[in-house]
Amino acid sequence: xxxxxxxxxxxxxxxxxxxxxxxxxxxxxxxxxxxxxxxxxxxxxxxxxxxxxxxxxxxxxxxxxxxxxxxxxxxxxxxxxxxxxxxxxxxxxxxxxxxxxxxxxxxxxxxxxxxxxxxxxxxxxxxxxxxxxxxxxxxxxxxxxxxxxxxxxxxxxxxxxxxxxxxxxxxxxxxxxxxxxxxxxxxxxxxxxxxxxxxxxxxxxxxxxxxxxxxxxxxxxxxxxxxxxxxxxxxxxxxxxxxxxxxxxxxxxxxxxxxxxxxxxxxxxxxxxxxxxxxxxxxxxxxxxxxxxxxxxxxxxxxxxxxxxxxxxxxxxxxxxxxxxxxxxxxxxxxxxxxxxxxxxxxxxxxxxxxxxxxxxxxxxxxxxxxxxxxxxxxxxxxxxxxxxxxxxxxxxxxxxxxxxxxxxxxxxxxxxxxxxxxxxxxxxxxxxxxxxxxxxxxxxxxxxxxxxxxxxxxxxxxxxxxxxxxxxxxxxxxxxxxx
Ligand code: SF4
Numbered sequence: 001x002x003x004x005x006x007x008x009x010x011x012x013x014x015x016x017x018x019x020x021x022x023x024x025x026x027x028x029x030x031x032x033x034x035x036x037x038x039x040x041x042x043x044x045x046x047x048x049x050x051x052x053x054x055x056x057x058x059x060x061x062x063x064x065x066x067x068x069x070x071x072x073x074x075x076x077x078x079x080x081x082x083x084x085x086x087x088x089x090x091x092x093x094x095x096x097x098x099x100x101x102x103x104x105x106x107x108x109x110x111x112x113x114x115x116x117x118x119x120x121x122x123x124x125x126x127x128x129x130x131x132x133x134x135x136x137x138x139x140x141x142x143x144x145x146x147x148x149x150x151x152x153x154x155x156x157x158x159x160x161x162x163x164x165x166x167x168x169x170x171x172x173x174x175x176x177x178x179x180x181x182x183x184x185x186x187x188x189x190x191x192x193x194x195x196x197x198x199x200x201x202x203x204x205x206x207x208x209x210x211x212x213x214x215x216x217x218x219x220x221x222x223x224x225x226x227x228x229x230x231x232x233x234x235x236x237x238x239x240x241x242x243x244x245x246x247x248x249x250x251x252x253x254x255x256x257x258x259x260x261x262x263x264x265x266x267x268x269x270x271x272x273x274x275x276x277x278x279x280x281x282x283x284x285x286x287x288x289x290x291x292x293x294x295x296x297x298x299x300x301x302x303x304x305x306x307x308x309x310x311x312x313x314x315x316x317x318x319x320x321x322x323x324x325x326x327x328x329x330x331x332x333x334x335x336x337x338x339x340x341x342x343x344x345x346x347x348x349x350x351x352x353x354x355x356x357x358x359x360x361x362x363x364x365x366x367x368x369x370x371x372x373x374x375x376x377x378x379x380x381x382x383x384x385x386x387x388x389x390x391x392x393x394x395x396x397x398x399x400x401x402x403x404x405x406x407x408x409x410x411x412x413x414x415x416x417x418x419x420x421x422x423x424x425x426x427x428x429x430x431x432x433x434x435x436x437x438x439x440x441x442x443x444x445x446x447x448x449x450x451x452x453x454x455x456x457x458x459x460x461x462x463x464x465x466x467x468x469x470x471x472x473x474x475x476x477x478x479x480x481x482x483x484x
Contacts, residue, residue: 081100096434102439
């Protein structure tokens, strides 16, 4: 539509708009020809404006995108990194676009684009210890003012202790447990937002080394769900070693979904999942047969009627075992499975292709069970690339972080990626938690200090996209990626 024609005869335009019987989007051409008053007029008549962005240098393009997002204007963007077609740039849409921009800048070492993105994100300033800037729309308090599309998720990292030292584990393990006050505060901020559904997750280290704390927090969360009327899902990620009949019954009783780590038959699982050779006092020494411990836990959970999902982790050197590992797990009566490719290490093209071929074998072998719903393959729902997942985590020292930041800890150990402290937050909705935020923090914390980390991150992003592409090619349109 011609902006000049609308502005020349506003009355005619308003009269025309009254006759529209369905939502209308008006494409207005180049953004430089569209005055703000026209955008206001179009919103006033209930239509959605869309503009074209072409030929703007990065230092003008990035702020223009942010401004248009605030004005609820859709964009048709001509840039080498932009997806094709019209983009709805609500908070999450803007996060997606800026993620693509940052990925392009990282891949091609596009300094002008990086500088433009850096100028509009708060992470660099936060990491340098400077105060936050509430006027910066990409600061950490980027409020999700439009309807949030994802269920807010908070992972409670209860302890940095674990009985195992798995070969592919990238989390730094040491002797530290979280404080109850911080965890109770974490529950409050999780329930404080506008979202009608929330999810709490337990992770570690091994969360069941703190079984009493798990019980207390689950009971408190269920109480908050009753008081607020919110839908609550609870997930416990465990190696299974500390599962007993009482814990299994508790999980069933409180509808805690257990994500149990088991990589396949004994020879595969025991190769990767190894006992800690020198456990601290108070941490039980694990037996070398970690498969035996995990399958015992599985039986107890199944007997109690608890919901169980098995996570199989695969590393590049063991990728050829993936399909057999999954077949073994299904043979144990498991009905929900997820394959996690190890992150924080380089896969490369050959191993990525081998992983995709294993997915093909899984579809070939279990296609019927997948299509009749008797087996839930969580990878079909998962948001890829998993590296930049937006789940937040409450650390043992009370900081709020993106859950996946810990994947690179072993490369640069230390507490260097917190984005807030739980005691400072009113609600998770006040934290900018898009995929752009997650990736921006990873780059600022790790890539900018070592180009090898940049390469590994770009590699891990490619693995996630290759997985999603291969599954789509084999199975057609996948369910809308959610948070799994
Ligand atoms: S059980 Fe989990 S936290 Fe413990 S070493 Fe293995 S992967 Fe790491």
